[in-house]
Amino acid sequence: MIEFRSVSKRFPDGTLAVEDFSLVLPSRKTTVFVGSSGCGKTTLLRMINRMVEPSSGNVEIDGESVLDKNPVALRRSIGYVMQNSGLMPHFTVIDNVATVLRLTGTSKKDAHERARSLLDTVGLDRALADRYPSQLSGGQQQRVGVARGLAADPNILLMDEPFGAVDPIVRADLQQELIRLQVELDKTVVFVTHDIDEAFLLGDQVVILDKGARIVQVGSPSEIIENPADDFVSAFIGTERGKRALRIKQTSRGRVVVDSEGRTQGALLDEAAPNPSPSESVEGPGTQ
Numbered sequence: 500m501i502e503f504r505s506v507s508k509r510f511p512d513g514t515l516a517v518e519d520f521s522l523v524l525p526s527r528k529t530t531v532f533v534g535s536s537g538c539g540k541t542t543l544l545r546m547i548n549r550m551v552e553p554s555s556g557n558v559e560i561d562g563e564s565v566l567d568k569n570p571v572a573l574r575r576s577i578g579y580v581m582q583n584s585g586l587m588p589h590f591t592v593i594d595n596v597a598t599v600l601r602l603t604g605t606s607k608k609d610a611h612e613r614a615r616s617l618l619d620t621v622g623l624d625r626a627l628a629d630r631y632p633s634q635l636s637g638g639q640q641q642r643v644g645v646a647r648g649l650a651a652d653p654n655i656l657l658m659d660e661p662f663g664a665v666d667p668i669v670r671a672d673l674q675q676e677l678i679r680l681q682v683e684l685d686k687t688v689v690f691v692t693h694d695i696d697e698a699f700l701l702g703d704q705v706v707i708l709d710k711g712a713r714i715v716q717v718g719s720p721s722e723i724i725e726n727p728a729d730d731f732v733s734a735f736i737g738t739e740r741g742k743r744a745l746r747i748k749q750t751s752r753g754r755v756v757v758d759s760e761g762r763t764q765g766a767l768l769d770e771a772a773p774n775p776s777p778s779e780s781v782e783g784p785g786t787q
């Protein structure tokens with residue numbers, strides 16, 4: 500478990516990026532920080548692996564302060580995936596993935612072996628191993644970035660807008676891949692995005708942030724959608740528009756659920772119907 504304890508960060512120019520932030524991020528779950536640009540998401544993420552040092556307060560991992568750990572060793576023990584993949588352009592795919600392992604003393608042969616198996620894990624063809632990042636598509640580069648983040652088999656994976664720079668179809672693909680990976684690998688994932696739909700799709704715990712990383716609401720996607728804390732959250736998550744503003748419409752064959760544009764999203768099933776559980780009585784896209 501990761502715990503932020505009254506953490507603040509003021510940068511040397513006086514910007515107060517994070518003000519008195521406290522939160523527990525449960526192990527083996529995905530916590531998503533979501534909020535608009537500049538609200539302090541990246542700063543929070545980077546204080547976990549000490550790429551940014553808190554001005555006051557503390558971050559603990561399993562009860563131990565990160566400030567008591569060697570920053571280089573700490574950084575190598577935590578996976579980090581960033582927007583635009585952050586790959587080294589003059590390194591091949593396989594070397595990009597294997598670098599962390601090489602730095603921690605793994606032989607070249609073993610590091611490459613593990614890197615190749617990680618390409619399988621993230622759904623990349625091994626034939627791409629000897630290419631350079633510029634010879635890959637944006638989505639493939641992001642997958643290499645994820646493979647690299649997983650190389651040292653970290654318990655914690657930090658992901659900073661990892662799918663922000665790819666087109667919506669590739670992005671949806673990568674999101675599904677991450678959901679699959681999370682079931683398989685069972686990591687503690689901390690994910691940053693400004694996209695509330697992505698937050699609800701991926702997060703077990705979603706943290707909606709305002710300026711200075713002020714927590715506006717924290718909860719599961721269902722808790723937040725069912726009970727938004729205030730008008731800001733309602734507006735941010737769009738409960739009054741689009742695919743989350745659902746209404747029931749009576750048709751000649753039964754009741755269906757339509758969105759705010761009148762588009763039918765799915766059928767409303769009778770509670771007595773045998774298949775779905777009560778919480779799943781609406782079937783169709785865009786439901787939580």
Ligand SMILES: Nc1ncnc2c1ncn2[C@@H]1O[C@H](COP(=O)(O)OP(=O)(O)OP(=O)(O)O)[C@@H](O)[C@H]1O
Pocket residue numbers: 510511512514515516534535536537538539540541542543693
């Ligand atoms: N090194 C720095 N020096 C000064 N101010 C900084 C520094 N890094 C970030 N900031 C400021 O701290 C605030 C929070 O930045 P941060 O990058 O954490 O926000 P964010 O929510 O991740 O934004 P985005 O979604 O745009 O990446 C912003 O006002 C930003 O300008």
